[in-house]
Amino acid sequence: MSNVTNQANAAAFERICAAEPLLLDVRPAIEVVPGMTPATVLTSGAPRTWDEYVGGQRDAIVGGALYEGLAVDPEGVDREVRAGTISIGVCQDHACVGSLAGIYTASMPVFVVENATTGEHAFCNLFEGPDPQRLNYGIYNQTVADTLDHLRDVIGPILGEAIRAGGPIELKPIMRRALNMGDELHSRNTAGTVLFSRELFPRLLEIYERRPRDVRDVLEHLSSSDYFFLRLSMAASKATADAAREIEGSSVVTAMVLSCGDFAIRVGGLGGDWFRAAIPRVDAKLFDGHTDDDVEFMGGESCLAETVGLGGFAQAAALTLQDYQGGSPERMAAMNREMYDITVGEHPYFRIPLFGFRGCPTGIDVHRVVETGITPVLDIGVAGRGGGQIGAGVLRTPLACFAAAAEAHTARYGHHESLQLKGSR
Amino acid sequence: MSNVTNQANAAAFERICAAEPLLLDVRPAIEVVPGMTPATVLTSGAPRTWDEYVGGQRDAIVGGALYEGLAVDPEGVDREVRAGTISIGVCQDHACVGSLAGIYTASMPVFVVENATTGEHAFCNLFEGPDPQRLNYGIYNQTVADTLDHLRDVIGPILGEAIRAGGPIELKPIMRRALNMGDELHSRNTAGTVLFSRELFPRLLEIYERRPRDVRDVLEHLSSSDYFFLRLSMAASKATADAAREIEGSSVVTAMVLSCGDFAIRVGGLGGDWFRAAIPRVDAKLFDGHTDDDVEFMGGESCLAETVGLGGFAQAAALTLQDYQGGSPERMAAMNREMYDITVGEHPYFRIPLFGFRGCPTGIDVHRVVETGITPVLDIGVAGRGGGQIGAGVLRTPLACFAAAAEAHTARYGHHESLQLKGSR
Structure with a gap:
């Protein structure tokens, strides 16, 4: 048994729970995202060669480059x-987190979130709106371009001004409340969106005098979809998960990502290595006609959300997702409960009402996944061939990448019997 | 078996489910409440003689009269x-619904809610704010008077202007969403409050140019407490329950009310008669020190909320109330499930996620209460001796008044075997 690993995992759990994500600003990616250049396109998932990007993800990358005027x-x-004049990078290497195809280009506005505990920043771009045709779902046309222009020219700048004027917005209390209001902060963000809107409203009043129409546009954007807050939950989750990176000995997962071709994870004690597996079938409920x-x-x-104890790991807080x-x-309750068997501890702040306010299962230990055979479940949006969202579902992640990571971990740190911390109520 | 009663109960259930409460306005009570006079004080519960109003309820009535300058x-x-120069009336006889002591005087602003299906109006006064010292909890002093002035001079008029300017606000969709977001719309109204606030934001923008400080006060009022929406839920419930009054043969409860001395109910087929019982002990969680x-x-x-299938009848939608x-x-789930045994049907629109979106148990049949021995449960706020809120809890209503009502119903309509409608998903 490795005390190093148990201590490292306890530290990873502690850092995840101690994160304090603050929303600081909305800025064009070029101004804030590390390593961003005018000719960079970032996309989701572990790195692939250009020829390995296929289907909707390739279409989305191409669409992002066209939108940015790179060709x-x-x-x-x-x-x-x-x-080599257009550079393709992956979000996770640039402190970003991608929704679906996850396209970032230089001019796109991004939320700037700081983990106040570590001082590190994370970024997420903005929700495109309720239209199922979106760049991040692999579609690029004039409608999508107009939406992106509107985000860049109106929504982003007004949001940024409102946030800067009133000072940083603490996301953790909003997320905690949202878990008490039927969100799991991945596939359901209704409460988070409304609570965030309320936070923003007094700040928007002062801007209204100068830019009445733009402020009305922002209100319209905020109320036209219940998914607005997802991008803030994602940025907060990324800022939180990053705090558990590079902990010598840790077998705790620090990122889970999908590309068009694989599911991949990173582990705290194993540096920047990605452990990959084929994507399994998703148990999805599809919109009519699909x-x-x-x-x-x-x-x-x-699924950075699940990495820090939200989403599928808190689905019992969001039972409306059955619809x-x-x-x-x-x-849903049974799947959620399973996650306690593969995590280091119970989140002291994010809690699940249905479980008597038991803390969310937090900090996935790859060894426990292998020992139990239980793999993480992810609440995900489902894209369709040809682009667009066609449904939503639960993805049971494949064991292979956890097994590979556990093996690499054992090779590096020796045999390990995992220890599960118990949260206190 | 009485077909008349089964048909009447089905009609009562139908009318409750078909109600469409619209928020039309906020107006001083004197302008809109039927039978209101400058020297009237309305209070909660079935009618009592002046000497029978004791303790906090008497203090509240006296406070209301002093506030209105009647002595x-x-x-x-x-x-x-x-x-006889000050007239004490009961809310239920004036289309009003009282929170705790439920004091209405002429100048107090009230929400004007119409059931669009029937055209009938119901009224509820405004939440005084988060301070546990409130007139409706039996306290009257300068602080309480200042709060009431602020409601009368700022909050009420601005809300009224915003509502009138944008047109009626449909409450039913907000209530339906709130049930999906952890509210049961009696002891928890967090989601209802935030959703209603969002509805109001765009309307407040235009008023802001003329009255910036007052609009900020309204925003402060809206965000300072999660109970703002309770008064709208109450007015909607009253407008809804009233639709089931005066249905020949009906054994469905149309009102449940508490006074300082008794719990009382009215039944659709039994005119305006009140059936009373002593108040039982409440199973309460008290604030520290009580x-x-x-x-x-x-x-x-x-508890008009419970009368129409909300509150204790939807508590499984609001599991955070355990705290x-x-x-x-x-x-909570077990108590909620019991209510299906004493109700006519399942609400087709208000549904409970934990029960697989089963409709809320709706339309209390006094005969079923007597047959099963199961009495309605109410989620209530708990007042303390000397005034103020000291906690919250679940009240199991007393059987005696349901038994008396069932007996009166049988005496009038003959023996009845109750029929339970089943809602469809």
């Missing part, structure tokens, strides 16, 4: 990427 | 009431 047509993008054959994976890093992604209250 | 001291109020001996009943009609009023998720 005039898809063939041009392909040429520039091969020539079948399982239409499902296509095009990336996704919103959106399928399942029954009993099944 | 200069408590002795003066007593003289004027005995002389004991059961401190509990005092001073009235309350917010506020005690109990466990399992116990």
